[in-house]
Amino acid sequence: xxxxxxxxxxxxxxxxxxxxxxxxxxVFCGLTGIIWLHxxxxxxxxxxxxxxxxxxxxxxxAGVMIFAEPxxxxxxxxxxxxxxxxxxxxxxxxxxxxLLARRGDIRQLFLVGSCPSEVIKLDLAxxxxxxxxxxxxxxxxxxxxxxxxxxxxxxxxxxxxxxxxPTLPDSDARQLMVVGAxxxxxxxxxxDLLAQIGIDKITVLPARHADTEVSxxxxxxxxxxxxxxxxxxxALERRGARHIPAPFPFGEEGTTAWLRAVxxxxxxxxxxxxxxxxxxxxxxxxxxxxxxxxxxGKSLFFFPDSQMEIPLARFLTRECGMEAVEVGAPYIHKALxxxxxxxxxxxxxxxxxxxxxxxxxxxxxAQPDLTVCGLGxxxxxxxxxxxxxxxxxxxxxxxxxxxxAGDLASLFARPMRxxxxxxxxxxx
Amino acid sequence: MKLSVWTYEGPPHVGAxxxxxxxxxxHYVLHAPQGDTYADLLFTMIERRNHRPPVTxxxxxxxxxxxxxxxxxxxxxxxxxxxxxxxxxxxxxxxTAELIQDDPGGMAETMGMPIPIIPLELPSYQRKENFGAxxxxxxxxxxxxxxxxxxxxxxxxxxxxxxxxxxxxxDITEVTALLNHMGIAVNVCAPYGATPEDLSRLGAAxxxxxxxxxxxxxxxxxxxxxxxxxxxxxxxxxVGATRxxxxxxxxxTGLAAKLDDSRLRLPWYSASVDSTYLTGKRVFIFGDGxxxxxxxxxxxxxxxxxxxxxxxxxxxxxRPVRALAKEYGVEALISDDHLDVEAAIAEAAPELILGTxxxxxxGKRLGIPCAVISSPVHVQDFPARYSPQMGIEGANVxxxxxxxxxxxxxxEHLLTMFREDFEFxxxxxxxxxxxxxxxxxxxxxxxxxxxxxxxxPEDISEQEKTGEVIWLDAAERELKKIPFFVRGKAKRNTxxxxxxxxxxxxxIDTLYEAKAHYAR
Numbered sequence: 001x002x003x004x005x006x007x008x009x010x011x012x013x014x015x016x017x018x019x020x021x022x023x024x025x026x027v028f029c030g031l032t033g034i035i036w037l038h039x040x041x042x043x044x045x046x047x048x049x050x051x052x053x054x055x056x057x058x059x060x061x062a063g064v065m066i067f068a069e070p071x072x073x074x075x076x077x078x079x080x081x082x083x084x085x086x087x088x089x090x091x092x093x094x095x096x097x098x099l100l101a102r103r104g105d106i107r108q109l110f111l112v113g114s115c116p117s118e119v120i121k122l123d124l125a126x127x128x129x130x131x132x133x134x135x136x137x138x139x140x141x142x143x144x145x146x147x148x149x150x151x152x153x154x155x156x157x158x159x160x161x162x163x164x165x166p167t168l169p170d171s172d173a174r175q176l177m178v179v180g181a182x183x184x185x186x187x188x189x190x191x192d193l194l195a196q197i198g199i200d201k202i203t204v205l206p207a208r209h210a211d212t213e214v215s216x217x218x219x220x221x222x223x224x225x226x227x228x229x230x231x232x233x234x235a236l237e238r239r240g241a242r243h244i245p246a247p248f249p250f251g252e253e254g255t256t257a258w259l260r261a262v263x264x265x266x267x268x269x270x271x272x273x274x275x276x277x278x279x280x281x282x283x284x285x286x287x288x289x290x291x292x293x294x295x296x297g298k299s300l301f302f303f304p305d306s307q308m309e310i311p312l313a314r315f316l317t318r319e320c321g322m323e324a325v326e327v328g329a330p331y332i333h334k335a336l337x338x339x340x341x342x343x344x345x346x347x348x349x350x351x352x353x354x355x356x357x358x359x360x361x362x363x364x365x366a367q368p369d370l371t372v373c374g375l376g377x378x379x380x381x382x383x384x385x386x387x388x389x390x391x392x393x394x395x396x397x398x399x400x401x402x403x404x405a406g407d408l409a410s411l412f413a414r415p416m417r418x419x420x421x422x423x424x425x426x427x428x
Numbered sequence: 429m430k431l432s433v434w435t436y437e438g439p440p441h442v443g444a445x446x447x448x449x450x451x452x453x454x455h456y457v458l459h460a461p462q463g464d465t466y467a468d469l470l471f472t473m474i475e476r477r478n479h480r481p482p483v484t485x486x487x488x489x490x491x492x493x494x495x496x497x498x499x500x501x502x503x504x505x506x507x508x509x510x511x512x513x514x515x516x517x518x519x520x521x522x523x524t525a526e527l528i529q530d531d532p533g534g535m536a537e538t539m540g541m542p543i544p545i546i547p548l549e550l551p552s553y554q555r556k557e558n559f560g561a562x563x564x565x566x567x568x569x570x571x572x573x574x575x576x577x578x579x580x581x582x583x584x585x586x587x588x589x590x591x592x593x594x595x596x597x598x599d600i601t602e603v604t605a606l607l608n609h610m611g612i613a614v615n616v617c618a619p620y621g622a623t624p625e626d627l628s629r630l631g632a633a634x635x636x637x638x639x640x641x642x643x644x645x646x647x648x649x650x651x652x653x654x655x656x657x658x659x660x661x662x663x664x665x666x667v668g669a670t671r672x673x674x675x676x677x678x679x680x681t682g683l684a685a686k687l688d689d690s691r692l693r694l695p696w697y698s699a700s701v702d703s704t705y706l707t708g709k710r711v712f713i714f715g716d717g718x719x720x721x722x723x724x725x726x727x728x729x730x731x732x733x734x735x736x737x738x739x740x741x742x743x744x745x746x747r748p749v750r751a752l753a754k755e756y757g758v759e760a761l762i763s764d765d766h767l768d769v770e771a772a773i774a775e776a777a778p779e780l781i782l783g784t785x786x787x788x789x790x791g792k793r794l795g796i797p798c799a800v801i802s803s804p805v806h807v808q809d810f811p812a813r814y815s816p817q818m819g820i821e822g823a824n825v826x827x828x829x830x831x832x833x834x835x836x837x838x839x840e841h842l843l844t845m846f847r848e849d850f851e852f853x854x855x856x857x858x859x860x861x862x863x864x865x866x867x868x869x870x871x872x873x874x875x876x877x878x879x880x881x882x883x884x885p886e887d888i889s890e891q892e893k894t895g896e897v898i899w900l901d902a903a904e905r906e907l908k909k910i911p912f913f914v915r916g917k918a919k920r921n922t923x924x925x926x927x928x929x930x931x932x933x934x935x936i937d938t939l940y941e942a943k944a945h946y947a948r
Contacts, residue, residue, distance in 0.1 A: 029463025
């Protein structure tokens, strides 16, 4: 079956020069991760300690208000908190008491730091400790920062998961930890495949419920499903766990490489792995091929958004036949995306950070067939005649592993097909 | 510190953004960390604007703090001027930048830019979005508007419409037509569509039309004092208000009051017998002060509804809204906490909510139909079709919009008669909404209901505790025959009645005894 996969490029992008820019960043801050994390962890509540802007961001980034009371909220700092008239810690304790009294279902509470709370140096770690002692054992209180001065978009999830690592119980068991918040459907498929391959002890971080035991130790190997988990990676290594480097499980090739790397780490014979994945691989290829008809030969430009850009560029160039012009990422962790960079053929500009005005100049000059960008840029670029794909959909949609490979490709194909479909001129 | 889940208004710099985005030739340099750029999508996605808002965010990071955030601001200012060549710039800080006290206004003024630079002081921890818009327009007008000769023809400025406003785009067209019919031309409409140069010509008009007090009042008051421009106090939303507005304009200008009402349909539609079923419908009105005030008058005087509750989220309008509530015999709800609003609506158990997108969600949860009358807005509030709220066409639009969510006349009777029909029943909602309408369940006015699209139901705190008294099956079936909008109240009253008497079970008799008891 390997005949379908092109050989790795002679020269990948791992050592390509990186264009580093700073200026206006057209990206979300790390608080945005709460939008999907609060759905993933069903007994967790995320309490942002911040300003009205933070609250407004959360409800605007969600696009629509979530029907029913969401499991997140903002403790909005007011003038009296800043002027030192009120003891911010006491205020926070009061708000948390009220919240937990109202919400008996909450087992984990995350105090999430924001730009204002960081600037005024509110010690949320200490607050979390005190609150944990107060509400134990029913509720565990943790803290992390999702502030824009420290985190970019998906780094909020990274900070959240990294904050959970030190609290995990020790274990010497030989086990696999799958790390990253995935939609349940994709996660279940992955766990099923891994079980069929013969890995019997698997845990997932983050777990869906607080009482699911997730342990870690020197015999734990971990595989990341998301490219933005640099801090969590470091935290797990500090606990003695070992990272399994692999391309990210996007598309047929990425998923296969990811599963094989995990199997290798557990000493499982590749022939056995291949027997398990043969059928889903074929299905994934077939599904991708359909969307690739639209994508093949088309040029592609990534604005930085989620850190998924490099793995996705690898998928779109190698499996869908696209040509990358620029691949921008907010940060590039080579320890994580190195295997994907190896597979991405040398050629595109690899950029890190952003000066949005300069990048827009490059994009306009390149006139790519498809531009992947955030919500603030998509409509303005469409109005200029470019075809765009909103990046945020990539973190909200099941796109990992074999059965979603076709969906992933069609997320990119749909705007292009739409451009071809619309006939808005007079008939003549 | 105050816990908030959803907010009615953004921070004040978002108000400034609404002014900047509505204008042309103006640029806003905002000292802000990364992430604050989310505000761009309010305009590009919700309002579907085809341009980026004219804003440069300085995007400082943790490592810049204490070193060169001030320098970052200066560089951003220079680059913005260089690239966009605006006629004027506004500069200010978002909530985080306010804390690091770089004084963007002071810095920008010393930079020797060849254009007017208007510094904004918007206290992020005290005030909100509407204040930010109002203050920004006021500062712009104060700086740019000059006293000048009046135009020969009678002209007016339209003051207050902004980007991301509720139907502002179409209200401008409608009010312009109202004025034109009286022989009045529009001198400048601001901020919507105006350039800084246009603002300098504001003084040429004979008077101002204050379209939205929330975002235009400070500017109008300043122009009244410093440029001698009177401004209108009536907001022409509704038939009566539109007629009053025309009379007010006539009084200010000395021109004859003329209104072309040949396309006005609300009065006849409201009088026609099909509308009899609207009589006394109990409505709860919540939104910004201006839209609530105008909606209350329409609801009572033009639709024949009964106003059972009203309030606004913007404290700036608390006084007029309180006075109005008194006139309507209800207590005003002045709150920006949507949980308070939800509780008040559940308590009042209205048949229709006139509210914002927040109340639309509350209505979904409580099973009460809702029509949206005010910001905060959603992408749905920017329809492709012409859909004003003001003037003659605005009144027509409002009639349709408010009636649409309701179950119509005869259908309502049939529902009452055949309450247990398996497909034509109360829980099915209005038939013209198809299956999408949320079903109403038995009495649980504040009970959570299953989420849509497969999401699990959320546990919400206010879930009714019905543990103490047990409803017998027959009584529960009988309860379902009571119209949904009073069912919650009936359920609570019956339970209170039962527990006062130490009853452990509720039978049909208990239900009707309670009904008789509370009827007294």
